[in-house]
Amino acid sequence: MSTHVAATESNTNGQLLRNRFFQTVLLSNVLLQIGIWVRNFAILLYVTDKTGDDPIAVSLISVAEFAPIFVFSFIGGTFADRWRPKLTMIWCDILSAVSVFVVLLTIMFETWEAVYFATFVSAILSQFSQPSVMKLFKQHIPPAQLQSAMAIFQTLVAIFMVLGPSLGVIVYNNFDIHVSIAVMGVAFLLSALVLVRLPKDAPVEKVDAKERHLRREIAEGFRYVWRSPVLRTLCGVFALAGLAVGIMQTLGLFIVTERLGKPKEFLQFMLMINGIAMLIGGASVMLVAKKLSPQKMLAIGMLAGALCSVGIGYSTNVMLTLVLQFASGLFFPIIQVAISTMMLQWSEESIVGRVNGVLSPMFVGMMVVTMAAAGPIKTVLPLVTIYSIAGGLMFLGMLLLLPIFKYKAPEHASKQPSPSGMSVH
Incomplete structure (x- = not known):
């Protein structure tokens, strides 16, 4: 089998x-x-x-x-x-x-x-x-x-x-x-x-000029996301993941200098370990993509991210921190692949752009918020607490996904016609 x-x-x-x-x-x-x-x-x-x-x-x-x-x-x-x-x-x-x-x-x-x-x-x-x-x-x-x-x-x-x-x-x-x-x-x-x-673009459907109102079309994108329980949940998960990633990206240098007692140049080795793990994870995710729904893949990735974040915050051992950094990088592609797949599967072709326009700023926007706030927060909270908060945000994102495990991709995804110019050769 x-x-x-x-x-x-x-x-x-x-x-x-x-x-x-x-x-x-x-x-x-x-x-x-x-x-x-x-x-x-x-x-x-x-x-x-x-x-x-x-x-x-x-x-x-x-x-x-x-x-x-x-x-x-x-x-x-x-x-x-x-x-x-x-x-x-x-x-x-x-x-x-x-x-x-x-x-x-x-x-x-x-x-x-x-x-x-x-x-x-x-x-x-x-x-x-x-x-x-x-x-x-x-x-x-x-x-x-x-x-x-x-x-x-x-x-x-x-x-x-x-x-x-x-x-x-x-x-x-x-x-x-x-x-x-x-x-x-x-x-x-x-x-x-x-x-x-x-392949040549398909003809764009002509719509009456009165209907092509920019604000109305943007609002349609928000309504489309809000009506879909999967996309609505994905919006929340995006925001929570962005908040967590913003903290970890900004304070990685202090993990090196304060928790590990290493010079700041050691950060490049942590980033290299993370990048190598992402490369392996990106190749490995193809093996599990057919076995798990994107919702479950995303939940696994978020749980792994939560555990790694808390572990990195508590660790004072160089080898343990590098192992956790590797594990974090290994599971990050699973999160990215699952999110992209869900966005495509639960969006009709005519509105994919607007759905992407609604969801993408949630991650980047929240990430920038915590990147800006991470410095002031560090002046009042220890790194262990801050990284535990980041892990808690990832874990909360994983919990948000549990109710949508039961959903399957809608009919417009499974019955997508074969486009022209797509011959396999």
């Missing part, structure tokens, strides 16, 4: 990797990851060099990256449902490349502050491009293969979490900011060129 299941899973993954649409989006994402990681670290190192490690200047990079999510996520998701997704993605990559080359010109004239503009514009355009990707996944990936597709993408993200920082540092240290920015622009342009291979 197990041999038959393994053979079936292998055949499913083989079909997925031969899917022209999936091949194209995967290659495009590789190019985008190269551009993004070179951007993140080259700009970070450039700003620290220019400002003498000014913490305010460095923090503005994060502001430029995350602020657009609050402003443009709802709008981007709405327009992704209106526009043709293939053209939207291509134009977003082209405009990102143009903005990067504009920044390159300004830096050549010694206006270094323009590097913030590259991050800001790229972050805005991603709020239009990302929902379009989700919409195309809904169109071109059979429901039975969605979790496997999400797992492969999570593996790719994990690979770049391990390799990306080194790539950015190498490019910047061996060349300079001008070459680094040029690499970003070329990567975005190549991604746009690769996306031309995507």
Whole structure:
């Protein structure tokens, strides 16, 4: 029996990797990851060099990256449902490349502050491009293969979490900011060129102009999420996970210096362990994706995250902390894959963009809240207590999922028609 299941899973993954649409989006994402990681670290190192490690200047990079999510996520998701997704993605990559080359010109004239503009514009355009990707996944990936597709993408993200920082540092240290920015622009342009291979967009259904009211369409997205018990629960889980992750991301340095008694440089080893674990977890999640519902996968990931958070807070042993850090990274892809799968399975194709626009800011928004509050909280609470609170938030998120275990993907997911241009070869 197990041999038959393994053979079936292998055949499913083989079909997925031969899917022209999936091949194209995967290659495009590789190019985008190269551009993004070179951007993140080259700009970070450039700003620290220019400002003498000014913490305010460095923090503005994060502001430029995350602020657009609050402003443009709802709008981007709405327009992704209106526009043709293939053209939207291509134009977003082209405009990102143009903005990067504009920044390159300004830096050549010694206006270094323009590097913030590259991050800001790229972050805005991603709020239009990302929902379009989700919409195309809904169109071109059979429901039975969605979790496997999400797992492969999570593996790719994990690979770049391990390799990306080194790539950015190498490019910047061996060349300079001008070459680094040029690499970003070329990567975005190549991604746009690769996306031309995507199947032709389906005709957009024409709606009367009176009905195409932006605020009304955004409100429809909120109502759609609120009416679905699964999506409504997912919204709460997103918020709780964001609160917990924001605490752990911000205070990891103090775990190293205060709980482990190590120099701050030791943090890079913890992050490397976490990245390697995410790579393994992303590959392993494909093995369990067919055996468990996404709700149960998400609950397992949240429970593991809760236990690891409390354990890391209490631990003063280096080896134990590294093991817990590894375990946390191992289960994080399960959370990401399960959330993406649930979002796609419980959303109709016509509203995928708006659902993504409603849910995504919940995680990032709450994460930024606790990132901003973590410093002041640490002045009044010990690390053990703070990490226990983060673990409690993850555990509460797991409890929220228990009532929706009984739900199965709706009919619009299981009866999705086979799209054109999806031949397996």
